[in-house]
Amino acid sequence: MPYALFCDDAKLSKSYPTEADVWKLAAESGLVTDVEAKDSKPAPRRVLDNDYEIRPCQAEPGECPEKNERDAQAEKDFQLALTG
Structure with missing residues (x-):
């Protein structure tokens, strides 16, 4: 099952x-x-700002979550190459 970023019921990211x-x-x-x-745990915990949530979702018709992940990684790699 794919996941995406939500605010209230609005899907804000790709799957x-x-x-x-x-x-x-x-x-x-x-x-x-x-x-x-809290509760004397040794490490801080991560939370999302502004009432954002990460929830399971259905991919949009024609959307490929695996391709979205590959594209995001390629964009990050490209940005690193530009600044490196």
């Missing part, structure tokens, strides 16, 4: 193969904040 893929893209976009852990 990606795993929840981890969406977390990674959200972090790279500056949408993730580390907050102090």
Whole structure:
């Protein structure tokens, strides 16, 4: 089942193969904040800003979550090559 970024019921991102893929893209976009852990956990926990959520979803007709993930990685690699 693919995953995407949502705010309320609005889908804000393309669909990606795993929840981890969406977390990674959200972090790279500056949408993730580390907050102090409660219950004496040793590490901070990650939360999404602005009431965003990552939820399972259906891919749009003709959309390929795996291709979206490959395209996002290629774009990141391209940006790194430009700045490197």
